[in-house]
Amino acid sequence: MAVAPISNPGTTAGSGAFPSLVLVQGSDQRSLPLIHSPFTVGRKVDKDLVIADPRVSRDHAQIVHEAGVYWIIDQGSKHGTFVNGEKIERHKLDRNDLLEFGARGGTYVIFNPLHAGSNTAREFLSQISGLNISTDTTDLEKLTMFLEAARKLNTTGVLDEILVTLVETTLKLTRAERGYVFLKAEDGSLHLAAGCNSKGERLTNDQTFSNSILQDALHSASEFLVTDTSQSLDLAGRHSIVAYDLRTVICIPLRKYAVQTIRTKQEPSEPANAGSEIIGALYVDSRFASRDISSVSHDILKAIAVEAAQLIENARLVQAEEEARRYQQELSIASSIQQRLMEIHIPEVPFARMSGRNMSCKEIGGDFFDATSTTDHFAVVVADVCGKGVSAALLASTLQGMVYSHLVAQMPLADIVAAVNRFFTQKHLGEKYATVVIARISRTGELEYVNCGHVPPLLVSQHHVSRPQLGNLPVGLLPDATYEAGKLQLKPGDRFIIVTDGVTEAENARGDFYDNERLEDVAGKSSGMEEIFTSVSNFCGGTPLNDDCTVVELVYTG
Amino acid sequence: MNLKMDTKAVNGVSVVHCSGRIVFGDEAAFLRTKLKEILSTSKKIVLDLSEVTYIDSGGLGTLVGCYSTARSSGADIKLAGLGQRVRDVLQITKLVTVFEVYDSEQKALAAFH
Numbered sequence: 001m002a003v004a005p006i007s008n009p010g011t012t013a014g015s016g017a018f019p020s021l022v023l024v025q026g027s028d029q030r031s032l033p034l035i036h037s038p039f040t041v042g043r044k045v046d047k048d049l050v051i052a053d054p055r056v057s058r059d060h061a062q063i064v065h066e067a068g069v070y071w072i073i074d075q076g077s078k079h080g081t082f083v084n085g086e087k088i089e090r091h092k093l094d095r096n097d098l099l100e101f102g103a104r105g106g107t108y109v110i111f112n113p114l115h116a117g118s119n120t121a122r123e124f125l126s127q128i129s130g131l132n133i134s135t136d137t138t139d140l141e142k143l144t145m146f147l148e149a150a151r152k153l154n155t156t157g158v159l160d161e162i163l164v165t166l167v168e169t170t171l172k173l174t175r176a177e178r179g180y181v182f183l184k185a186e187d188g189s190l191h192l193a194a195g196c197n198s199k200g201e202r203l204t205n206d207q208t209f210s211n212s213i214l215q216d217a218l219h220s221a222s223e224f225l226v227t228d229t230s231q232s233l234d235l236a237g238r239h240s241i242v243a244y245d246l247r248t249v250i251c252i253p254l255r256k257y258a259v260q261t262i263r264t265k266q267e268p269s270e271p272a273n274a275g276s277e278i279i280g281a282l283y284v285d286s287r288f289a290s291r292d293i294s295s296v297s298h299d300i301l302k303a304i305a306v307e308a309a310q311l312i313e314n315a316r317l318v319q320a321e322e323e324a325r326r327y328q329q330e331l332s333i334a335s336s337i338q339q340r341l342m343e344i345h346i347p348e349v350p351f352a353r354m355s356g357r358n359m360s361c362k363e364i365g366g367d368f369f370d371a372t373s374t375t376d377h378f379a380v381v382v383a384d385v386c387g388k389g390v391s392a393a394l395l396a397s398t399l400q401g402m403v404y405s406h407l408v409a410q411m412p413l414a415d416i417v418a419a420v421n422r423f424f425t426q427k428h429l430g431e432k433y434a435t436v437v438i439a440r441i442s443r444t445g446e447l448e449y450v451n452c453g454h455v456p457p458l459l460v461s462q463h464h465v466s467r468p469q470l471g472n473l474p475v476g477l478l479p480d481a482t483y484e485a486g487k488l489q490l491k492p493g494d495r496f497i498i499v500t501d502g503v504t505e506a507e508n509a510r511g512d513f514y515d516n517e518r519l520e521d522v523a524g525k526s527s528g529m530e531e532i533f534t535s536v537s538n539f540c541g542g543t544p545l546n547d548d549c550t551v552v553e554l555v556y557t558g
Numbered sequence: 559m560n561l562k563m564d565t566k567a568v569n570g571v572s573v574v575h576c577s578g579r580i581v582f583g584d585e586a587a588f589l590r591t592k593l594k595e596i597l598s599t600s601k602k603i604v605l606d607l608s609e610v611t612y613i614d615s616g617g618l619g620t621l622v623g624c625y626s627t628a629r630s631s632g633a634d635i636k637l638a639g640l641g642q643r644v645r646d647v648l649q650i651t652k653l654v655t656v657f658e659v660y661d662s663e664q665k666a667l668a669a670f671h
Contacts, residue, residue, distance in 0.1 A: 386582075386618075432619065435615075454650070455650055473656065
């Protein structure tokens with residue numbers, strides 16, 4: 001079947017000073033405000049609502065406003081006026097009442113629909129429930145279609161809507177007074193998921209249902225349990241039945257039917273329904289004062305049992321899908337924030353220049369570099385955060401922020417890493433740490449550096465390569481670690497190159513590492529860090545990187 | 559899973575022989591669980607890493623984590639027989655200054671007595 005899209009449900013009904021009628025004709029719907037009383041309905045063209053259908057009488061019905069209450073009054077029509085399927089002469093209107101004139105199952109009107117932003121699903125449902133899909137389609141099958149459509153529309157909070165609608169539908173089918181859906185939590189306990197009465201009012205936290213019958217139903221192997229308390233003396237003593245005057249209780253266990261039941265040797269023989277897991281229960285009841293519902297057709301109850309379980313299962317899947325989608329969305333937002341944080345703007349200073357590049361082997365990598373400058377200094381940070389993915393990215397952002405603020409405050413490098421180490425170890429991040437190199441060059445060419453767990457940096461001076469060996473523990477591993485910074489005097493043209501271990505550990509197809517020798521060789525011969533990257537990728541051939549590679553080069557220009 | 563661990567008791571010291579790779583994921587988790595289990599009964603441990611071919615940053619974090627836990631509970635872990643790879647990593651990260659490292663299992667055992 002084709003479900004017509006809802007045209008902006010936010011403007012269709014229910015908002016404004018006057019109640020409204022929503023007229024639904026096939027896939028069209030329009031809203032009519034009840035601005036005067038009486039509001040007339042009929043086939044004649046002078047009516048407020050004209051329905052051009054031969055089954056509708058010329059003067060069919062009126063909606064009258066009396067002391068804050070709206071009434072629908074049949075005007076002696078030939079084929080009758082119906083409210084919620086019942087033929088009426090004069091009837092007080094409640095919100096969401098479904099009115100039909102002359103013919104059932106065609107055009108209908110909803111009186112003053114409840115409306116909220118989240119109600120699009122309900123409205124949508126009321127639309128499709130008015131469609132003549134097929135004479136064999138049950139209300140529950142329609143619900144399933146609705147669910148499918150809701151999934152396509154990415155409707156949120158589907159499960160709640162479905163449950164309430166399911167209860168309402170069940171109430172209509174059984175003509176019971178109150179209905180509840182209970183769902184099983186992970187710990188096996190049942191909790192009330194939705195409830196409403198035949199007037200469409202939501203019931204929450206109501207303790208007046210029969211819990212003992214609910215438990216009986218869950219432990220019975222039958223598809224449903226109809227309990228007529230007037231026929232069954234032993235039930236009459238049960239607390240809730242006496243206290244709340246319950247007449248008939250129908251309880252339908254909702255079972256998830258496994259397509260194929262896998263029987264293991266530990267469970268050699270099982271009762272009939274043991275292969276199907278109980279996911280909850282549908283419960284409806286009526287009181288003595290109300291009508292008798294014990295004669296509801298068993299076929300209807302069977303159909304409800306099967307379709308309701310299916311429906312809830314589907315709704316849960318939709319819910320899970322929606323949550324996964326949102327989670328993905330959050331993750332991609334996080335990823336883009338991370339990328340923006342990590343975006344580097346290299347400051348320009350007259351005495352030095354910097355270039356750097358990072359090749360990530362995963363969406364969110366553990367390597368990053370950053371640069372800052374003060375009047376007389378230019379500083380660069382290269383860090384490799386342990387691990388990959390979101391946790392590494394979080395740590396990287398924190399580290400970056402801390403180092404940045406300390407650098408701007410012109411703190412000694414050893415103090416900066418000590419502060420970061422203290423922060424990380426105090427937070428007990430659990431085996432999460434980072435290797436960091438910070439290098440800071442002054443206008444006069446004095447370079448201060450601190451290396452915390454990185455491969456030693458390279459100092460290239462007129463094609464001569466040296467490796468300043470002073471190193472420290474990584475940050476975030478040991479609370480009592482101490483750090484020491486080194487100092488070097490650079491001459492104009494000297495280059496200070498920092499690489500992460502992803503470079504020295506880049507592997508080729510034979511499993512050889514790129515290693516320090518090749519790195520030093522190309523660093524001495526080359527004139528820039530791009531050549532180092534080219535050399536690494538030539539070495540690896542087609543072998544993919546298994547760690548991020550970062551190369552940063554700081555040149556003292558004098 | 560690329561890590562195997564065998565434990566034996568020598569004069570009141572638990573000697574844990576590791577072979578394979580200590581990397582982030584199952585291997586690191588296995589190392590953590592196993593050492594925790596041993597630490598519940600033994601205060602003296604020699605971790606023989608002579609057949610460990612590779613340790614990554616995650617594995618290193620786990621190793622240090624176990625070491626810290628052991629020290630704070632009054633236990634001691636000594637490392638023995640580091641291969642070139644593991645030695646390099648401990649050298650670069652200066653963790654050789656944190657761990658007690660011995661050339662062989664025998665030397666590590668001797669250090670306990």
